[in-house]
Amino acid sequence: MSKPEKRSCIDLIKPYVPGKPVEEVERELGLKNVIKLASNENPLGPSPLALQALQELLPRLHYYPDGNCFYLKQSLAEKLALQPQQLVFGNGSDEILSLITRTYINPGDESLAVSPTFSEYEFAMRMMGGIPRAIPLRGKYFEFNLDELAAAVNERTRLIFICSPNNPTGSAVDKERLDRFLQQLPAGVLVVLDQAYYEYADCYGSDAGLEYVRAGLPVIVLRTFSKIYGLAGLRIGYGAAPAEVIADLNRVREPFNVNSAAQAAAQAALEDEEHVRQSRALAAEGQAQLREGLMKLGLEPVPSQANFCFVDVKVDSRKVFQKLLQRGVIVRTGDIFGYPTYIRVTFGTAEQNRRFLEALEEVLKR
Ligand SMILES: Cc1ncc(COP(=O)(O)O)c(C=O)c1O
Numbered sequence: 001m002s003k004p005e006k007r008s009c010i011d012l013i014k015p016y017v018p019g020k021p022v023e024e025v026e027r028e029l030g031l032k033n034v035i036k037l038a039s040n041e042n043p044l045g046p047s048p049l050a051l052q053a054l055q056e057l058l059p060r061l062h063y064y065p066d067g068n069c070f071y072l073k074q075s076l077a078e079k080l081a082l083q084p085q086q087l088v089f090g091n092g093s094d095e096i097l098s099l100i101t102r103t104y105i106n107p108g109d110e111s112l113a114v115s116p117t118f119s120e121y122e123f124a125m126r127m128m129g130g131i132p133r134a135i136p137l138r139g140k141y142f143e144f145n146l147d148e149l150a151a152a153v154n155e156r157t158r159l160i161f162i163c164s165p166n167n168p169t170g171s172a173v174d175k176e177r178l179d180r181f182l183q184q185l186p187a188g189v190l191v192v193l194d195q196a197y198y199e200y201a202d203c204y205g206s207d208a209g210l211e212y213v214r215a216g217l218p219v220i221v222l223r224t225f226s227k228i229y230g231l232a233g234l235r236i237g238y239g240a241a242p243a244e245v246i247a248d249l250n251r252v253r254e255p256f257n258v259n260s261a262a263q264a265a266a267q268a269a270l271e272d273e274e275h276v277r278q279s280r281a282l283a284a285e286g287q288a289q290l291r292e293g294l295m296k297l298g299l300e301p302v303p304s305q306a307n308f309c310f311v312d313v314k315v316d317s318r319k320v321f322q323k324l325l326q327r328g329v330i331v332r333t334g335d336i337f338g339y340p341t342y343i344r345v346t347f348g349t350a351e352q353n354r355r356f357l358e359a360l361e362e363v364l365k366r
Pocket of ligand 1: 039040091092094166167194223225226236237
């Protein structure tokens with residue numbers, strides 16, 4: 001076989017390691033009632049309003065989706081007090097990350113992020129031959145040090161990824177420090193403020209980050225319907241940024257990148273504030289339950305502003321992962337984030353959390 005040589009930057013890409021699907025574990029290990037606490041999904045499922053909107057959409061599936069997400073964009077713009085031209089939708093916020101690097105990154109351009117953080121920033125940079133650089137979070141609670149991040153900016157820096165609340169640590173940066181950080185940045189740098197989990201955080205008001213967009217600062221806020229809205233399977237997220245940034249991204253966006261089911265469900269989900277409130281409350285209860293249970297096992301999870309926690313289990317997390325898997329519990333290992341003795345666990349229902357704690361106790365005892 002003779003195929004073309006791949007681009008040299010492709011060799012530097014580490015394939016994404018997703019959370020294992022429930023069906024795969026049930027099939028491979030012959031188990032039933034497997035629980036997945038590995039991808040920070042919403043254990044309550046989607047809003048009933050979203051499910052109803054999907055039902056109503058089904059007879060119209062032979063039409064292409066609205067490439068401009070017109071109605072969803074109108075609803076969201078109104079809700080967020082933004083102009084429709086300050087919004088772009090993607091096939092998950094993952095897609096918006098790659099729209100950003102496809103638009104702004106030439107080979108050799110650099111980005112900054114913290115470490116550990118969400119791996120897709122590095123992926124999106126590498127895809128374009130860009131160079132991702134990272135500054136470690138500090139202390140046992142993985143705190144952000146934005147002064148260090150600002151000091152690391154150089155003339156090749158184009159993008160700064162700030163994931164807050166941060167995946168996998170759950171730590172967050174407050175608005176005051178972010179305000180100061182933005183004032184220090186030179187021209188020509190776009191800040192990507194990834195707020196996939198911001199609805200769970202109690203350190204932000206609902207406006208978090210959007211005031212930068214309204215003020216025309218070079219900031220793009222990324223949010224998703226995959227987490228608190230419980231629509232991860234449909235793939236839809238959005239970016240809010242000054243209209244000039246959105247216009248740039250729209251040049252590289254595929255015409256029908258967001259399917260019609262995702263648009264309909266997301267629009268209905270936005271209306272369901274009660275579902276969001278319940279989901280947030282369940283995560284807070286889950287955090288309290290897991291913290292108490294983990295502390296009893298002599299483990300201290302990092303305090304989290306999200307719907308998951310990062311905890312040092314003090315032994316090889318891949319072994320713990322395998323043994324939890326045999327007991328029907330899927331979590332995420334910390335080695336993929338550079339922390340081989342940590343695991344990341346999504347807050348589930350009370351029953352799921354109980355099963356996880358029971359399984360972990362057994363695994364660590366052996
Ligand atoms: C921090 C962060 N950003 C973005 C995403 C991607 O979300 P989406 O499902 O919208 O692509 C995730 C998913 O896990 C995430 O953890």
